[in-house]
Amino acid sequence: MTTAATVADTVPDFYHEKTRFKGIFGWIFSTDHKRIGLLYLFAVITFFLVGMILGVLMRLEMLTPENTIVTPQTYNTFFTLHGIIMIFLVVIPAFPAVFGNFLLPLMIGAKDVFFPRLNLLSWWLFIAGGTLALVSIFLPGGAADTGWTFYVPYSIRSNTNIIPALMAAFILGFSSILTGLNFITTIHRMRAPGMTWFKMPLFVWSLYSTAWVQILATPIIGITLLLVVIERLFGVGIFDPTLGGDPVLYQHLFWMYSHPAVYIIILPAMGVVSDIIPVFARRTIFGYKFIAYSSIAIAAVGSLVWAHHMFTVGMSNTGMFIFSLLTFIVAIPSAIKVFNWVATLYKGSIQLEVPLLFMLAFIMQFSIGGLTGLMLGALSVNIHVTDTYFVVGHFHYVMFGGTGFALFGALYYWFPKMFGRMYIKRPAFIGWLLMTVGFNILYFPMLILGYMGMPRRYYHYLPQFETLHRIATVGSWIMVIGIIILIVNLIVSLKKGKKAPANPWGAATLEWTVSSPPPTENFHEIPVVTTGPYDYSNITQSVEETR
Amino acid sequence: MTSKAVAGEHKHRDDVGSRMGLWLFLFSELILFGGMFIIYAVYRFMHAEEFRLAAAELDPFIGTINTMILLTSSLTVAMSITAIQQGKKYLSMALASTTLVLAVVFLVNKYFEWSHKISIGIYPQSPELMNKPQGEILYFGLYYVMTGLHAIHVIIGMAVLGFMLVFIAKGSINRGSFVKLEAGALYWHLVDIIWIFLFPLFYLIH
Amino acid sequence: MTQHEEEHKQHRVPYGEYILIWLGLLALTCLTVALAGIDLGRWVIITALIIASVKSLLVMNVFMHLKYEDRMFRLFALVALVTFIIFISLTFFDYAFH
Numbered sequence: 001m002t003t004a005a006t007v008a009d010t011v012p013d014f015y016h017e018k019t020r021f022k023g024i025f026g027w028i029f030s031t032d033h034k035r036i037g038l039l040y041l042f043a044v045i046t047f048f049l050v051g052m053i054l055g056v057l058m059r060l061e062m063l064t065p066e067n068t069i070v071t072p073q074t075y076n077t078f079f080t081l082h083g084i085i086m087i088f089l090v091v092i093p094a095f096p097a098v099f100g101n102f103l104l105p106l107m108i109g110a111k112d113v114f115f116p117r118l119n120l121l122s123w124w125l126f127i128a129g130g131t132l133a134l135v136s137i138f139l140p141g142g143a144a145d146t147g148w149t150f151y152v153p154y155s156i157r158s159n160t161n162i163i164p165a166l167m168a169a170f171i172l173g174f175s176s177i178l179t180g181l182n183f184i185t186t187i188h189r190m191r192a193p194g195m196t197w198f199k200m201p202l203f204v205w206s207l208y209s210t211a212w213v214q215i216l217a218t219p220i221i222g223i224t225l226l227l228v229v230i231e232r233l234f235g236v237g238i239f240d241p242t243l244g245g246d247p248v249l250y251q252h253l254f255w256m257y258s259h260p261a262v263y264i265i266i267l268p269a270m271g272v273v274s275d276i277i278p279v280f281a282r283r284t285i286f287g288y289k290f291i292a293y294s295s296i297a298i299a300a301v302g303s304l305v306w307a308h309h310m311f312t313v314g315m316s317n318t319g320m321f322i323f324s325l326l327t328f329i330v331a332i333p334s335a336i337k338v339f340n341w342v343a344t345l346y347k348g349s350i351q352l353e354v355p356l357l358f359m360l361a362f363i364m365q366f367s368i369g370g371l372t373g374l375m376l377g378a379l380s381v382n383i384h385v386t387d388t389y390f391v392v393g394h395f396h397y398v399m400f401g402g403t404g405f406a407l408f409g410a411l412y413y414w415f416p417k418m419f420g421r422m423y424i425k426r427p428a429f430i431g432w433l434l435m436t437v438g439f440n441i442l443y444f445p446m447l448i449l450g451y452m453g454m455p456r457r458y459y460h461y462l463p464q465f466e467t468l469h470r471i472a473t474v475g476s477w478i479m480v481i482g483i484i485i486l487i488v489n490l491i492v493s494l495k496k497g498k499k500a501p502a503n504p505w506g507a508a509t510l511e512w513t514v515s516s517p518p519p520t521e522n523f524h525e526i527p528v529v530t531t532g533p534y535d536y537s538n539i540t541q542s543v544e545e546t547r
Numbered sequence: 548m549t550s551k552a553v554a555g556e557h558k559h560r561d562d563v564g565s566r567m568g569l570w571l572f573l574f575s576e577l578i579l580f581g582g583m584f585i586i587y588a589v590y591r592f593m594h595a596e597e598f599r600l601a602a603a604e605l606d607p608f609i610g611t612i613n614t615m616i617l618l619t620s621s622l623t624v625a626m627s628i629t630a631i632q633q634g635k636k637y638l639s640m641a642l643a644s645t646t647l648v649l650a651v652v653f654l655v656n657k658y659f660e661w662s663h664k665i666s667i668g669i670y671p672q673s674p675e676l677m678n679k680p681q682g683e684i685l686y687f688g689l690y691y692v693m694t695g696l697h698a699i700h701v702i703i704g705m706a707v708l709g710f711m712l713v714f715i716a717k718g719s720i721n722r723g724s725f726v727k728l729e730a731g732a733l734y735w736h737l738v739d740i741i742w743i744f745l746f747p748l749f750y751l752i753h
Numbered sequence: 754m755t756q757h758e759e760e761h762k763q764h765r766v767p768y769g770e771y772i773l774i775w776l777g778l779l780a781l782t783c784l785t786v787a788l789a790g791i792d793l794g795r796w797v798i799i800t801a802l803i804i805a806s807v808k809s810l811l812v813m814n815v816f817m818h819l820k821y822e823d824r825m826f827r828l829f830a831l832v833a834l835v836t837f838i839i840f841i842s843l844t845f846f847d848y849a850f851h
Contacts (some may be wrong), residue, residue, distance in 0.1 A: 570826055
């Protein structure tokens with residue numbers, strides 16, 4: 001992208017920067033985007049492990065058709081908390097907050113985000129919201145049991161700790177809004193000279209469109225959840241049907257955000273795929289502008305399809321028809337991306353490193369998730385499989401098979417940049433293999449189960465579903481072993497990994513021009529960008545030197 | 548590669564970017580209220596006649612006075628920016644303080660309006676209200692929630708402007724650097740805009 | 754520093770312009786109150802919303818300096834407005850056709 005930067009050895013990396021406070025306070029009061037990114041990373045991984053344990057426990061309960069390990073009420077709180085944690089605390093912040101923070105300024109040649117202190121505030125709000133969500137589990141009254149969707153009227157009537165959980169989601173929403181506006185301003189105002197819009201890495205494009213969804217859709221759920229809180233506290237009539245309220249309106253407002261949230265979750269993951277594939281195919285990305293524009297298109301059209309979550313609530317036929325049609329349209333930009341990735345791989349000189357393997361798993365699993373999504377978007381099929389395991393399977397293929405895998409791939413890809421060490425390759429490969437195999441054994445049977453009529457969120461089930469449930473549960477064990485290997489491997493690599501050069505993958509985006517880990521203010525001199533983010537013509541040589 | 552700016556040479560200030568960030572935040576706030584306007588629109592569509600009857604119980608006079616108060620407070624805070632641009636520190640402070648005073652008057656009016664409603668037995672879960680048709684229950688629910696959240700925004704806006712007054716007094720907002728005051732004023736105008744829509748929707752539809 | 758100062762130089766709105774807009778806003782308020790006294794049937798809400806939109810446009814353009822800002826800001830405002838209109842109109846595809 002530019003000629004290799006010459007960062008003087010005297011500039012300390014960001015782990016050794018002089019901070020106002022010592023030790024841990026040097027981190028939690030730091031406004032450095034890299035430190036904030038890593039703070040988010042640790043928080044997100046912690047929450048992910050909590051959510052994963054809940055998931056494994058649920059699968060264990062489903063091992064037999066009758067009572068296995070927990071009571072029905074506990075099972076209800078399990079799936080509620082699993083949803084809240086995984087959605088609001090893991091996949092939504094995963095890319096914008098973790099990788100967006102760490103990489104965005106590096107990728108566009110800036111020293112930090114536009115509002116560094118606001119960025120720190122976002123992190124604090126995130127931690128406050130996350131803590132509140134976890135604390136609500138242990139408060140008297142018990143953990144919320146409404147499902148992560150908090151549907152009224154149940155969320156108005158339930159005697160569990162709904163208010164803390166709702167307030168947690170509200171606070172997390174604010175954190176997300178602030179991150180979004182920070183990124184938009186950063187991208188508009190802080191690109192390095194020569195970094196035109198079409199020289200930006202595609203991850204930045206995806207962050208940009210995501211940020212718009214964050215600031216324009218999040219307030220809707222914020223106010224909706226707040227209204228439920230007010231309704232519970234003061235008995236104001238808003239959604240409560242006994243006071244004339246319309247619970248379906250709650251669902252409209254809830255999905256008005258929560259469907260676009262799916263795009264907050266998946267778009268940056270797609271950006272990561274678009275950035276990683278060309279590096280390991282040693283080819284420029286196929287159809288750069290199509291991918292860039294399709295990010296915007298997905299963000300825009302994705303905001304218009306929310307009511308396909310509500311086809312069975314008794315909407316008007318006109319409404320159903322329009323939302324179904326729009327749902328099919330949103331598949332087009334998603335498919336454009338998939339075709340472009342495959343075309344990029346075609347005739348590339350492929351290096352099968354672990355990050356690329358994750359991206360390949362992403363493409364396969366996202367395609368399954370996307371196509372089952374189209375089935376769900378079709379009105380006739382939807383009526384049949386709504387609220388069954390088909391939806392659960394589809395959802396996890398997109399959220400986990402897509403974003404989750406991209407998350408691990410991104411973590412392995414940028415690990416050398418973040419921590420200055422290479423990961424150890426063999427366990428990484430084994431971990432990937434187990435995770436991918438386990439994932440598919442876990443979730444593919446769910447698609448079949450759902451098609452056979454197994455309803456979601458049920459504690460007991462009919463005996464004919466037992467075999468597939470057992471297969472899925474075994475899959476969860478394999479997958480968890482893979483995930484543990486992957487995480488432990490990274491921890492071991494922090495100490496035992498080889499020291500990482502500035503550009504171990506021979507990538508052409510700006511973050512690889514600075515040392516690993518990057519210096520405190522990223523760039524000694526703000527670079528002037530002359531070539532594109534996927535132009536490897538000048539890079540090949542330097543890779544061989546560093547290896 | 549040529550160097551453009553060397554680290555630490557000078558801190559670059561970008562007022563346009565600062566205002567851009569704030570505008571984006573304001574859009575978020577507008578959509579937040581937008582969510583409530585959607586609820587209002589749907590319920591009004593479902594219970595048009597009952598909304599009309601309920602609205603007749605509000606006093607448009609107080610609403611009109613409060614509208615004019617907020618519009619005037621917007622005027623003075625806008626003028627205080629021009630004043631600081633001219634370097635007239637005390638005029639700027641006087642104008643911004645006028646805004647604060649008007650905000651207090653607005654809230655006092657609101658207080659009397661709410662207490663009147665409560666004294667005649669119209670408040671959430673009151674026996675009086677529960678006997679009314681569902682459309683009216685929804686109307687008054689929205690009335691309390693939307694004007695209440697608006698009032699909270701008024702209070703936040705007052706706090707922000709209060710800080711700005713201190714900054715002007717201390718001189719950290721001055722002729723050459725007043726983007727903070729602009730930010731505070733922008734937030735205040737947002738509060739005004741929300742009221743511009745709340746006013747006809749609650750007071751003038753009878 | 755000349756380039757720097759130029760960058761920070763900003764349009765200064767004269768008091769007169771503000772006062773003029775303020776008078777306009779007050780007049781529009783009176784107009785909307787007066788119109789509410791007349792029974793316009795279904796037009797009541799439409800006229801009220803049109804007047805409110807004109808008022809907020811005046812506030813945004815002049816009080817909030819939108820017309821002096823970078824064109825990008827107006828584009829942003831448009832994006833936010835269109836988003837809201839889409840949200841509300843798609844919701845009514847359900848309610849209006851029951």
